Amino acid sequence: MIRFEAVEKWFGQHQVLAGVTGEVKRGEVVTLLGSSGSGKSTLIRTVTRLEGIQGGQVLFEGVDVAGRGVDINRLRQRVGFVFQAFNLFPHLSALGNITLGLERLRKMRKAAARERAMTELDRVGLADKADALPSRLSGGQRQRVAIARALAMDPDVMLFDEPTSALDPEMVNEVLRVMRTLAQNGMTMVVVTHEIGFAREVADTVWFLDKGQIVESGPPAEVLDDPRHDRLRSFLSRAR
Amino acid sequence: MLEILEDNWLLFLIGQYPHGPVGGLAMTLFLAVAGLSLSFPVAIALALARLSPRRWLRGPATAVVYVVRGLPLIMFIFWTYFALPLLTGHAVGGVETLLFALVIYEASYLSEIIRAGIEGLPKGQAEAAKALGLGYFPTTFKVILPQVLHNMMPSLVSQFVSTIKETSLGYVISANEVTFAASQVNNQLMTQPFEVYGLLALTYFTLCFTLTSAARWLERRLAAERGGLGAQPA
């Protein structure tokens, strides 16, 4: 579904992605591990062209995302993106954050959009917060609204960039629970995270990114319990 | 334009002096400097009164600030123009009138800056001073205000620029500052108002822009200073 082929990315003189190759299959859950600055965020941001690349290709369903004739806004509707800092729109209620895309992009009627948004809010357990402004929600609740916002667009893939890193410990689980259910229902997911437990339990595949390359990849049992690289070993010992 | 400058630069700079009173740019600067300096103590008193828990202090001070904010400066100048002679019992010149109006007007605006500065200071500062056993006045004048005034430097320069611009209203009551001087030159020449007033605008611009730039530079230095302090463990 998503294929990275020798992806290279530079910020000026600084090479952040040094030939990343890998594939995310339909229905697969990939967790992306790596120390800070290793290029995890940059890699998943290339999928929806939030970052451009200088070498290689990123393919979505076999089509180069940077190719001519690709409607990037269409593509972004099909790829849900969840940010570390939630990025809810502060001037809109929880419901309004979700209906905005449905009304303006899907051209749904107000009532239909509302109904759909309520379904999504219910799914993340926040139906009762529909009219609350983001400033009135806790961090965990905000992130769940952000997930609902992305899900409402019926994406084929969900990308998560450290969705729980900005949360207080007691709120991490409510978000992980939503993500776990999503994975069980067959959603294709790429999750950048430091939650090793989540990776072990939910992921089909774990990628370890180091210095802009995927240096280890495989099922969690293999990669997490029997790491071959020193860097991964020390990363795991620090994470625990 | 150069010719006008050549013939009238003295009038522009110092007015009729030494054959008459000082005027022109010199008077503009004097008015601005004196206006701001004299308004300073008034501003501090107003700010402290507005922050006072005592209603009989806070109420009138708040009223003064709001009335000044709500009235055009020119109204204020006219009030002074009529009221000052009655209050003092003898004739008052344009310069004195303008100066008096400016002091009250500027004091109100300055007091808001000072008040915001005091409110913006961490509560810990006042508490630490009190914990040492310092009373209200030592706390305010030795601990709080020095910090506020230091942080206020850029706003103070901006306020100085505002004051310079406001002195141009001397034109309306024939106070002998540079705008009035320019209008006199214009009346003599009759035929080149664009050059005369353009020159006047340029004069103000040069003066004020220099000061505005200085204020910005100060602002950046202060920001850097705060960044440096913030980086140290508290």
Added chain:
Amino acid sequence: MGYVFDPAAVLTGQYLDWFIWGLATTIALTVAAWLLGMTIGIILTLVRMLPFRSLEWLVAGYVEYHRNVPLLVQILVWYFGVPQLLPRAIRMWVNSHHSEFLLAMVALGLASAAYITEDLRSGIRSIPKTQYEAARSIGFNYLQAMSYVILPQALRIVIPPLINQTLLLFKNTSLAMAIGVGELTYRTREVDSYTFKTFEAFAVATVLYLAISFAIMALGSFADRRLKLEIR
């Protein structure tokens, strides 16, 4: 002194008419200059967002001129200076058609535009880039992201300072008396010189100015409270 304060003396007959006309002119001048300032302010803001350095410098120069020259002097330049540059025929026409109101409006409007564009720019700049990214991630294009996500937020930030600009503009219309525009301050002086009821005349004007100023201030603090967004 035997002086009796008697505001009714200046609130009758033609003097009352003068006050009403003065107030109406002040309001008309405020509204006209506001519209002009807003239009030019928005245009300047859009222009300085274009990726051309030279245009950015041009707008910066515009802003600096209007902020560093006294408004009264700007008005004098427009009233006395600019007509001199016009062809004779147009000048004659302008001079015979109450040019003072028009020129005061232009001077006040252009000066307001300089302050307005600064407010608008800092409002837009204060919206974090991540908001834009989030909007694009949902699939909005540039214009949609701007109009549904960025501008609604920027507007909330910008409205309180714009209301404050309106207050300043309203007060500054009084400077137009210097070129003979028959606004409130000008009319007040007229009433004064006909009746010699100086204090009464100026008291009436003061009350009128304060009433409108306080209304604008109240609107400002209402907007401040209503529109405040806690971001994150």
